[in-house]
Amino acid sequence: MPSNKTGRSVVCTSAILMSLVTAAILLPASVVRAQGGHDNAASAATFRTKCAMCHGPDGAGSEVGKSLNVPDLRSPAVQKLPDAELAQIISDGKGGMPPFKSSLSEDQIHAMVKYIRSLGRKK
Numbered sequence: 013m014p015s016n017k018t019g020r021s022v023v024c025t026s027a028i029l030m031s032l033v034t035a036a037i038l039l040p041a042s043v044v045r046a047q048g049g050h051d052n053a054a055s056a057a058t059f060r061t062k063c064a065m066c067h068g069p070d071g072a073g074s075e076v077g078k079s080l081n082v083p084d085l086r087s088p089a090v091q092k093l094p095d096a097e098l099a100q101i102i103s104d105g106k107g108g109m110p111p112f113k114s115s116l117s118e119d120q121i122h123a124m125v126k127y128i129r130s131l132g133r134k135k
C-alpha cells in the first residue's frame with residue numbers, strides 16, 4: 013500500500029513543521045521572559061543588599077527598620093505615591109532613610125521603584 017505510506021509521511025512532515033513553527037513562535041517570548049526574570053533577580057539582589065536591613069526582605073520592615081518607623085512598603089500609603097516621588101525619596105532620602113543617589117544609578121533607582129510596586133502586588 014504505497015499510497016498509505018506517503019500519507020503517513022505527509023502527516024509526519026506536517027507534524028514536524030507544526031512543532032518548528034510553534035517553537036519559532038514560543039522561543040522569542042521565552043527569551044523576553046528570561047530577560048525580565050534577570051532584571052527582577054538583579055533588583056531583588058539590590059533590594060536585599062541595600063534596603064532589606066531596614067525594610068525587610070518583603071518590604072514589611074525589619075526590626076531595625078521598625079525602630080526607625082519605616083512604613084510597610086506594601087501598604088497603600090506607600091503604593092499610592094507616584095513613581096517620581098518614590099524615586100526621589102530613594103535618591104535623596106527622607107527622615108531616617110539614607111539617600112542612595114551616590115550608591116545607586118538612576119536605572120537602579122527606577123528598578124527599585126518597580127520592585128516596590130511588585131512587593132505591593134504580592135500582598
Ligand code: HEC
Binds near residue numbers: 090
Ligand atoms: C537605614 C535604614 C534604611 C535603609 C537602608 C533604607 N530605608 Fe527606606 N526608609 C527608611 C525610613 C526610616 C523610612 C521612613 C522615612 C520617613 O517617612 O520619615 C523609609 C522610607 C522609605 C520609602 C517610603 C517613603 C514614604 O514616604 O512613604 C521608600 C519607598 C523607601 N524607604 C525605599 C527604600 C529603598 C528602595 C531602599 C534601598 C535602596 C531603602 N529604602 C533603604 C529607612 C531605610
